[in-house]
Amino acid sequence: MSHSAAKTAGPGRPKDQQKRAAILDAAKRLFVERGYNATSMDAVAGAARVSKLTVYSHFGDKDALFTEAVRCKCEEQLPAQIFLADLKGPLREQLLEIARAFFALVTSDEALAVHRTVIANVQQSPQLGALFWEAGPARVQGAFDAFLRAEVAAGKLDIADTRRAATQFFCLLKGESHARMEFGCCAALKRREIDEHVEATVDMFLRAYAPR
């Protein structure tokens, strides 16, 4: 543990992957906080305590680093297993729980920032939008669609097109709040307002799709 100790207090072994992870962490944070154009490669290198050339040697160019950062963000925001597996209780309570979890996710500052960043760059990098959609909304809707099919089979819901109903549910749930938050003109809701909105959404859904 000695013959190649560097001039600075650096570690004995170069440890390539540690720097790569530091760069990616910095990139995820800065791109999402400030956006693509407002984030320079200098800033990423500085935040990662690394030289700029190291960034280029690891990721090629700015676009590749950005794409990798977005992909990484999408993966860490959605847990690998989605939450619908083991719910219990009456259907309305299950829907309320799903709705609360989903609403908390899509109105989080993190998710909104990723959302805006992807939209801002989708014209210049067309594959980015599809990447985000598949990693995020598509997975959630697929899981909820399966949940609905099971409830329909059990006779607890009366839905002809479960896929359409699943998207309707999530569109209702995002609602005006999410649309306004996209445009930054709506503060975070109070606990009570969230509960009211979630209940109104679930109740409308049940009025439309409960068996007659």
Next chain:
Amino acid sequence: MSHSAAKTAGPGRPKDQQKRAAILDAAKRLFVERGYNATSMDAVAGAARVSKLTVYSHFGDKDALFTEAVRCKCEEQLPAQIFLADLKGPLREQLLEIARAFFALVTSDEALAVHRTVIANVQQSPQLGALFWEAGPARVQGAFDAFLRAEVAAGKLDIADTRRAATQFFCLLKGESHARMEFGCCAALKRREIDEHVEATVDMFLRAYAPR
């Protein structure tokens, strides 16, 4: 008509407002097509067949020009009078007509491009989001809320909170299509698909809010 004829073939009178309009037209087009950062003041000046300094003398700086272009875009996309005044026929037909018009609006390339451009810049210019919201969605929802209140008063709908119902209607209507189009990963729908979606939306709304 002679003593001040300029050296070039320019017009006799300077005509300030024509150039201003040309600049604004170019700015509206370029900002929406390419986004804020990808649109240089040189490009705007060139497209308007005007010198760059003329742009600055009319609009101050790039941010002011951008804000004015967005405001202008919002105003021209929404007609001054919203379409709900003189509808006739059964309620379901009226709702279908409103839904078709609104869906066509929010899924137009123009509207989507403005939408994306505003979202892309809302972090750096916070007032932009509120400006867009008031000029666009707020007006449409207000008009539809008034429409719903009239129908409730006439006993044709059973809605406790018309404002919430109005936002629900529009969220359902935008639906998955609009969300995907935001991310550029959905082509334009066929006429038939649009009709199906519009009918599904109106029918769900009526199942939830028709008098029992």
Next chain:
DNA sequence: GTCTATATAGCGATAGAC
């Protein structure tokens, strides 16, 4: 493999002539 220093280019904004 990593860092310091630099090449190259494009942008926003302005000075001065007419």
Next chain:
DNA sequence: GTCTATCGCTATATAGAC
């Protein structure tokens, strides 16, 4: 009021030392 030419700055990407 308008144009041509230019300044000052910042960004991406790279060359050469260690």
